Amino acid sequence: MQDRPLVLPHVFHRAEQLFGHKEIVTATAGAEQRTTIAEWAGRVRRLATALDRLGISADGRVATFSWNHAAHLELYMAAPCTGRVLHTLNIRLFPEQLSYIVNHAEDEIIFVDRSLLPLLWPLTDKMDTVKHFVVNDDGADADIPDDPRILDYERLLAESEPYQGRFVVEDENSAAAMCYTSGTTGNPKGVVYSHRSSVLHSLISLTADGVALSERDVVMPIVPMFHANAWGLPYGCLLAGSSMVFPGPNMTPRAILELLAKHRVTVTGGVPTIWMGALPMLEQFDLSALRTVLCGGSAAPKSLSEAFREKLGIPMLHAWGMTETSPIATMSTPRSQHDPLSEDERADVRARQGQAVPLVELRLVDPETGDELPWDDQHTGEIQAAGPWIAKEYYRGEGGGAQFTEDGWLRTGDVAAADRYGFVRLVDRTKDLVKSGGEWISSVDLENEIMSHPKIAEAAVIAIPHERWVERPIACVVVKPGETLTSAEVLDYLRPRVAKWWLPDAVEFIEEVPKTSVGKFSKKTLRDKFAGYKLPGAEG
Structure with a gap:
């Protein structure tokens, strides 16, 4: 050849x-x-x-x-x-x-x-x-x-x-x-x-x-x-x-x-x-x-x-x-x-x-133990990737230890599950997961359910510190023009759709979900905006 x-x-x-x-x-x-x-x-x-x-x-x-x-x-x-x-x-x-x-x-x-x-x-x-x-x-x-x-x-x-x-x-x-x-x-x-x-x-x-x-x-x-x-x-x-x-x-x-x-x-x-x-x-x-x-x-x-x-x-x-x-x-x-x-x-x-x-090769890895997880749509872990167009390092070799594994895989920071055919279902970014009482809540899944409401244009879920549960979710919601909505209506809509402990502790109505430079929801901006936020009943 x-x-x-x-x-x-x-x-x-x-x-x-x-x-x-x-x-x-x-x-x-x-x-x-x-x-x-x-x-x-x-x-x-x-x-x-x-x-x-x-x-x-x-x-x-x-x-x-x-x-x-x-x-x-x-x-x-x-x-x-x-x-x-x-x-x-x-x-x-x-x-x-x-x-x-x-x-x-x-x-x-x-x-x-x-x-x-x-x-x-x-x-x-x-x-x-x-x-x-x-x-x-x-x-x-x-x-x-x-x-x-x-x-x-x-x-x-x-x-x-x-x-x-x-x-x-x-x-x-x-x-x-x-x-x-x-x-x-x-x-x-x-x-x-x-x-x-x-x-x-x-x-x-x-x-x-x-x-x-x-x-x-x-x-x-x-x-x-x-x-x-x-x-x-x-x-x-x-x-x-x-x-x-x-x-x-x-x-x-x-x-x-x-x-x-x-x-x-x-x-x-x-x-x-x-x-x-x-x-x-x-x-x-x-x-x-x-x-x-x-x-x-x-x-x-x-x-x-x-x-x-x-x-x-x-x-x-x-x-x-x-x-x-x-x-x-x-x-x-x-x-x-x-x-x-x-x-x-x-x-x-x-x-x-x-x-x-x-x-492209993918694997799911438990971010805490480092163990590779099965593709059964039940286990969730960080996606790691390898292939001929996957970066092996950053320019000038920066940030290598945090982003790349010893055996040459990219740590993507995305949390997902995959079925037995390898069809990936994104759950969250590792830094955007809500860990409540030792259990993970997917902000992405919760946002998708909220945004299926006919009166809601956009929604972003972030974690707020909680004395008892470590973290609890709050929902930041943008209502469609000309519509009105209450926190109680949002929570009532969610109750039959998500586990009880996934329900947000609060719903905050905002004019717009802030975006990153490439059009993604900027959770960091929202976390900064709601820093110090007091959840209802958080004292207990």
């Missing part, structure tokens, strides 16, 4: 040669921008020589601070195909986290959308290694400072000659991209994706029991391109030859649904909060072309998935993973063993996070 490296230049050249006629659409603040993959590939070649001309190191970090659009996709290829490292910066991080990440990664150049420049520019004096800021004019009216470090993206491409010939990366284990964790505790940590891991992960998105991307698909990644490489969808689309639609900066539910309908999108993906916002408007749009609505980032309520099935005729396709798993580790596509089940039983299966995709 030929010894050919698994590298991203293959993905680029395949798209350029075979799928040049396919279209890429980007929604901007003004009109939509349309280009073909052939035109896009020519711009990638100009960008490659521009990086050389600007003196970016052979393995330099090329950062992006951008929305989802075709120019961002150009950087997805130009950086790794020239041996450099794409570093996608999370636009929703706190300023101190952002400047820390840029310095920690030693970014040499940042490509930034004009609409996002006001967020980035006040921090630039603290970014020690950055030589250039290249502004992509996305139609925003934000002022551009008069600074010699600032360059215009289109002018940079126009002044650069196209790279000639084939891109060559010889070492498949060399770094292709990096992404930092969202940093809910301590400083964010860098995860470095190799060319090999990126190619293998992209291949899985083409498999039948995965997303099953094909040349016939029109794909719209709603998940941000700064979040774990948009779940691998950009590279997967290029490999398959799928047409692409990028939503740009307008991430409102109506704008997203308008794009899905107008462009007859067949595959899309986003976090549960995106789909919660879109749910009330689904019937206003013709979404009949959709075959897959991918949902990940956190466990989605069963009620949300089933509401989509009722309105669109297709259920959500749940997936599970994290930055450290590139991120796809499981997919919840229906299998033959589910055919005899009743519709209610199938709904329970659809709410799971699914089976490990090929090449």
Whole structure:
């Protein structure tokens, strides 16, 4: 067999040669921008020589601070195909986290959308290694400072000659991209994706029991391109030859649904909060072309998935993973063993996070004893993962002891059960479990039951210290607009649905559940908000 490296230049050249006629659409603040993959590939070649001309190191970090659009996709290829490292910066991080990440990664150049420049520019004096800021004019009216470090993206491409010939990366284990964790505790940590891991992960998105991307698909990644490489969808689309639609900066539910309908999108993906916002408007749009609505980032309520099935005729396709798993580790596509089940039983299966995709291995481990647990849907433990696109360490070797086992498995921090077929059911994050009187309460399961109430939009459950029981749950509830609800009504609704000792000790009504930088519920923010909270009867 030929010894050919698994590298991203293959993905680029395949798209350029075979799928040049396919279209890429980007929604901007003004009109939509349309280009073909052939035109896009020519711009990638100009960008490659521009990086050389600007003196970016052979393995330099090329950062992006951008929305989802075709120019961002150009950087997805130009950086790794020239041996450099794409570093996608999370636009929703706190300023101190952002400047820390840029310095920690030693970014040499940042490509930034004009609409996002006001967020980035006040921090630039603290970014020690950055030589250039290249502004992509996305139609925003934000002022551009008069600074010699600032360059215009289109002018940079126009002044650069196209790279000639084939891109060559010889070492498949060399770094292709990096992404930092969202940093809910301590400083964010860098995860470095190799060319090999990126190619293998992209291949899985083409498999039948995965997303099953094909040349016939029109794909719209709603998940941000700064979040774990948009779940691998950009590279997967290029490999398959799928047409692409990028939503740009307008991430409102109506704008997203308008794009899905107008462009007859067949595959899309986003976090549960995106789909919660879109749910009330689904019937206003013709979404009949959709075959897959991918949902990940956190466990989605069963009620949300089933509401989509009722309105669109297709259920959500749940997936599970994290930055450290590139991120796809499981997919919840229906299998033959589910055919005899009743519709209610199938709904329970659809709410799971699914089976490990090929090449990924999972195990459940008791977090206290370290013992491996059976897959019988009764035992719950921490999911640990291993595979060719699972991180073995963080950038610069940080945090290894806490996150990685001695035998090389990733400690994910997610608590789950799995049935005998390996279908994973997320229970909680280890730090979000409520331990009451020595027994675990799943905040995720409790939230899902609360959010099945027809008057409730969102709910998050957190643990509050208790003198007798150590911890007890309280429910933080967001009521749907125009509805009214009492604590007693919420508890009465839950009584037939959960064990008596799972019932929250209190229900607090809030305007909105706070979100992390990637759209997950921020339990840490709620715990800080309710620090010192006195539960009814806690004194006893």
